[in-house]
Amino acid sequence: MKLHPMIAALRKHKAGVVLIALQIALTLAIVCNAIFIIGQRIDRVNRPTGLDESNLFLVTQQWVGAPSADTPDGVAKLDAMQKEDLVALRNLPGVASVAPINSLPLLNSSWNGAVSLKPDAKFSDTGNNVRTTYYFTDDQAMSTLGVKLAAGRWFNAGDVQNQGFRDNPPRPIVIVTKALADKLFPKGDAVGKPIYVDGSSAPSTIVGVVTRLQVPSTGSWVNGFTWNATLVPTRLDAGFARYAVRTKPGQLEAAMKAAAPTLYKVNPLRVLDDDSVKSYADIRAEAYRADVGMAILMGVICLVLLSVTAAGIVGLTSFWVGQRHRQIGVRRALGARKVDILHYFQLENLLIAGSGAVIGIVMAIGLNLWLMRLYQMDRLPVVYTLIGVAAVLVLGQCAVFVPARRASNVPPVTATRAA
């Protein structure tokens, strides 16, 4: 089939052709970017935190009328209270291990700072500093969190210290994540090396490296250090405390139910409300709720958009078929087969959709560049544009099929009748 007569015919109804092409171009531009955003959100939600997330829950609690953490006496009392809680929780049936910890990945409550290879580095001195989050925990944390060691060793019971919340004692040993270790020691020999925490003058020796552990915050401001975590073997003593609890398989619900009454039995002067005992699955769901919502919304809009475009193609092509009723009859009378008529409309649609797709690619890239400037989006990979092009071409073919079939069924006898 020759394209020349087809293009000549399309010139007769420029407005309609331009409108369909424009609609396809706009649809392509929006759908490409929307699918890209969906893909990014899904990647974000699916990235592993480094924890073994099943059978894990977190207790957040606050004592009422607790002693002040600013006096040595108060710190000692608070530490004793915390130890009592830990013993009680560890003795619960169904509990495998318990560790005190200031936060967990995805909890959006964090203690951040910077580590350096040099002592006395100022925080604002970005050349010598690497940003990190701190997890203050104890020797039980490895099994409780389910993190994996890449090198070195975990903390021993003897390593664990305690401190008042506002104190800033030296930290003789730390464990860092592999991401952080690689940044500080690109040769991969971090274990045994000293680093300096928060501009301190006293060195902290790296005793171990964990493969992966995410920072608590999920905001975009942590993008530079999402995997940089430093673990410190210290119980923080304050008016409140958090305990991470790992249960034996299948015991999560029972252990969660037992946690609050157990803690109240140890010391009734505390506050535990509905949010205080939270499974890790809930923490994860809460952290990524907005992302999941956005992905679903984008998906729905894409679907509706494609349907509207398909409906538009059906509508306009039907009109054309009606308009050319007589011409189709003439062609049929002159010997064109049904399938020739069908192909004519299909090819015509391919031509229009194809030119729309070309404009659409340009628009998609333009839209992406504009979004990159406004919302810190990444560059749209070519794959997404190609998928988008394929999608609109297939959509066009599907939409045109029904009216084209109707056109192919126009009997040759129409040619002899008046329009």
Place this chain on the structure above:
Amino acid sequence: MFGYYFDLALRSLARNKVLTALMVLAIALGIGASMTTLTVLHVLSGDPLPGRSGTLYYPQIDPQDSRGYLPGKSKPMDQVTWIDGMNLLQAKRADRQALMTGGDVAVQPGNSTLDPFYEDARYTTADFFTMFGVPFQYGHAWGAAEDEAHERVAVISSRLNDKLFGGGDSTGKALRLDGTDFRIVGVTGDWSPNPNFYDLNRKSYDENEGVFVPLSTSQDVGMVHDGSVDCWGNGGGGNTPDHNAPCVWLQFWVQLDSPAKAAAYKTFLVHYSEQQKALGRFQRPPNVELRNVMQWLDYNQVVPDDVRLQTWLALGFLLVCLVNTVGLMLAKFLRRASELGVRRALGASKKALFAQLLVESGVVGLVGGMGGLLLAFIGLWLVRRQPASYAALAHLDPAMLFTTFLLALGASLLAGLLPAWRACQVAPALQLKSN
């Protein structure tokens, strides 16, 4: 004439129901999606204190050390240190001023049927209530004297009052917070500025404190601070920094009743910074900002990026729907070339035909607008079921309702322009001949 065109439009639309339904649906979907997201955007970028926000300012100064300072580029800090906050408060250079920060307190109810629970708290100086125009259901705010005397007084929200005292007048009653007895002096009325402009480190929307206590008292009792702490130098960590630590963690708001006073206050901030530099406390040259409420919200980009992105997406969607409607309307109008030819031959002017066809697209727009409104109601209902902090606020107000119809009508008339113009170009003789 309009009545006749309207009648013609209805007849024409009824003739090809599928095409009409497609057009109405496309407009309705586009309008529905746009109005849902625009309403959310409208609610989120609204003025939290209409009438007052123009005279409320948030002074920013830069007490950081000179490391990393880039003249003209480094921004002043978003909060103040205890020392600067106290200095500025005691300078009393504004019409009103308040120093405040957020916290979490354990509330121990007097009646034993309720377990102790946490409540968001605000530790503030007395002007907070008069400056922000907080209404009172019972009692009143505390005054400067109570601040001065570190008195154990508290103001609670009506929500907390309902929970603890069944909504009755609780002034004068005792309230046990963090193991210390406070005397309730006031219960606030219905007051919930959205966004929560005075402390953006906490949830920005639909989250107001239940307990207000004097800042001085909160420090005596050792109440827990909750919010952002930003330290430099050897500031160390911790949630409630030491009063002398180089950390910012308090918000300072002033009321300045005229632009001249605002200008004078900014000069005062520069002088203050110079004076502190001379004293050796500040290292950087004066680096100050004085933004009013709306400027402060804008500077902090309080409206979530996702909401803006959704709005753009919906507007793009509306555009596609419009292009779609233009195409369908073109098909519809051109199909009626013979009918229009007859009308032309009988003496109707091009203008009259144009008007007739625009009335027809207007009818489509109106029906589409109604459909869009319905979809927007459903959309907003879905938004309200989302767990986002702003979700509960997503309601259509009369202004947005009016906008919906205006947008639908405008969009459909715009979509009708090209098809109507094209259809008017019919040559009457040709149409009559071919029949």
